[in-house]
Amino acid sequence: xxxxxxxxxxxxxxxxxxxxxxxxxxxxxxxxxxxxxxxxxxxxxxxxxxxxxxxxxxxxxxxxxxxxxxxxxxxxxxxxxxxxxxxxxxxxxxxxxxxxxxxxxxxxxxxxxxxxxxxxxxxxxxxxxxxxxxxxx
Numbered sequence: 001x002x003x004x005x006x007x008x009x010x011x012x013x014x015x016x017x018x019x020x021x022x023x024x025x026x027x028x029x030x031x032x033x034x035x036x037x038x039x040x041x042x043x044x045x046x047x048x049x050x051x052x053x054x055x056x057x058x059x060x061x062x063x064x065x066x067x068x069x070x071x072x073x074x075x076x077x078x079x080x081x082x083x084x085x086x087x088x089x090x091x092x093x094x095x096x097x098x099x100x101x102x103x104x105x106x107x108x109x110x111x112x113x114x115x116x117x118x119x120x121x122x123x124x125x126x127x128x129x130x131x132x133x134x135x136x137x
Contacts, residue, residue, distance in 0.1 A: 003105055006031055006074040007112040013039035013054065014076050014109055020044060025109065026077030026084045028054035030062055033069035038062040042077075055090040059097060070097045073104045073120075080108045083116065086123065094120055095127035 006029050014027030019042055026042045040057025055075065062070070073094060077084030083106045086094065094102075100121030107115035120127075 001031055001035070001037065001072075003072075003074070003103075003115070003117075004112065006037065006072060007076055007105055007107050007115055009037055009039055010054075010074040010076040011107075011109060011112050013041045013058075015041075017041040017054070017077075018043045021046070021048070024077065024084070026054040026075065028058040028076075029074045030058045030070050031072040031074075032062060032067040033071050034067065036062075036065065036067055038065060038067070053087060053090050054084075055086050056093050059093055062097070068097055070094065070102060072102065073098070074115075075104070075106045076109055076112060078106075078108055080111055083108055088124075091120070091124040092127065095124055095129065100127070 009029040010027040014025045017025030019025045029039045038061040040054045042054045043052040098120045102120045105115050105117050
């Protein structure tokens, strides 16, 4: 799957976001080691702390689908001036299922032909890990 295809799936997921408070829809797509893709969108709540980010929604879908090894992440949201990079909580959740060199692609809604890429290790250096895990494929 190409980077652009994965970003397109994240953009489609962003269209399903429930963001009545922030008006800031975000979508995420996760490419798993077996080629399966899982998507998620942000789901806001009147009690803001209960809001679910797109990345964590996608991770939950992947785990529910029996897949634990993420090999690429795509996130679409934000604006042309300020992309929707994953928050700290999402970075740590991704670290549970990604390697440090896993690519994280980020693009603005409506502009998925231009994206930025970083590794998870660049976004979350020295991430907290209890032990090296073997992931289900």
